[in-house]
Amino acid sequence: MTEEKLKALIREIADFPKKGILFKDITPLLENGAAFQSCIVLLADRIKALKPTKLVGIESRGFIFAAALSHYLKLGLVLARKTGKLPSKTFKQTYQLEYGTDEIEIHVDSLSKKDSVVIIDDVLATGGTALGAVSLCNQSGAKVLGILSLIELEFLNGRKVLASVPVYSLFKY
């Protein structure tokens, strides 16, 4: 399936989660088996050459792409979760939201200096969450090779916030 056809499966929904936001709904794309296949292949193509040792998926829609890619590329999958959900000892990182802050964690034993990773999420918006995940990987001693995102909302300048970390994305708005 072409990138154009795939992008057409992303549905825009007005005023979700709040008034004035045009939400990108990826569920029609996921529900189409052939589209999901193409999507994972295209995403994999963007990061294969980086030769990561593991992939890091950001909760919760990031898990979808990170899991399928981990399986496809035969890599281990590390979970970056909302605070309080990982049961063992964690690194924690607060990050900026549009209003206020939030916190994500990874287990302290998930990554080491030997690892070089790609961080995966569904949407790159302001870059706050991705930057939080980069910091967690750095705390673990791992090298971050890049951020991979299905969708990039370019008008929110996430790339700028992530400055030193390469951003790979499939669909730009």
Add this chain to the structure above:
Amino acid sequence: MTEEKLKALIREIADFPKKGILFKDITPLLENGAAFQSCIVLLADRIKALKPTKLVGIESRGFIFAAALSHYLKLGLVLARKTGKLPSKTFKQTYQLEYGTDEIEIHVDSLSKKDSVVIIDDVLATGGTALGAVSLCNQSGAKVLGILSLIELEFLNGRKVLASVPVYSLFKY
């Protein structure tokens, strides 16, 4: 990797999320690329013969297995999410937790009468969440062929609650 070796990668953590609970931590299994590969193949083997038209993943760890399996089996993936997270019109279902209730949703246009699905989660415990997901699929007109779970906590009798729906699981406790 043998099932025994895979099971040994599931780490037990005492008193999480609260005192008295021996939590099954699947993160070491996910982080091991070879283990995650074997796991997905073994899970796929359990449901392939059912010939589902789509897979339904329960948020959020269910997304991990559902996404990798959807890609592996070339099927569409439907998301069953915590309430308020899906942007379009949804079916909603309240389900029983140990204390109190919770609610999950799927989009009304995700499934139809033509679909027969397998519902996927990481852990089958009391069966409350899985039963909620079954009800959502039924509201959509879809047939539920079974519940597939990485882990089954047999002492919590989830299978009994799910009565008429076949349960497939990899690791029993």
